[in-house]
Amino acid sequence: MTRFTINGNPVAFDLPPETPLLWALRDAMNLTGTKFGCGAGLCGACTVHIDGQAQRSCQVNIGDIEGTFVTTIEGLSRDGSHPVQQAWIAEQVPQCGYCQPGMIMAAAAFLKDTPKPTEDDIKAGITNLCRCGTYPRIKKAILRAAGTPKEG
Template structure:
């Protein structure tokens, strides 16, 4: 089956089954390996991408449901918010192992788009991604730093 996807601003015509999870299309068909496999059941968030402005777990999202949608991965040219998050991550040394961080940044970017000045409670409620290293305090600090850089403020 031919599937048309727009990923990071580029159109792709792919011969994949409609029920193939987006994660595997990104990694195996398009070579975009920044999106990680974690759990396969949408619990951990390592596979988070942006679909039309919404943080979405790609491991359970069938490509057949994505016709006409715009998909952004961590490999996309950073916008103002994503660039601020990436800079904060580096400055504050947010990750330890880093495995979850591409999905964490994608989820944090979606949060900052909807809530430019998040409180700690907003971050805790809006970011359900798991970090096995437990760097949640640094993740929260990174989100606050990025919010301040793009015009929000830390709570």
């Protein structure tokens, strides 16, 4: 039995410890906001927070996170009021939207560590992929959420 907390709720999984967190979230918890993208930890569609740090859930085994606190897009804010979510709406970031939950989770963790980023900080710090190429809007949304004016 593996025990940890998801979105503030204690959970116990009777799954093999090598089960990727992504599948525990989607299949066992029905938290489908966390998306399957590449399965190799490259794209970031499955990004969640583990103890406040952005992690690619397809690469994390549940047996390795006993006692941790996991936050998914569903737990970032119940009403969409997180500053990153509000900035995403204001900047009309999504195109297809598939990668956006992971992108938002990555941005929220990034801003916690880098509260006043530059455009170069964002370029270096956000490594999630967006097949639709919404990177300029993502950058603007992150700057908006940080309260940082767009650079020159």
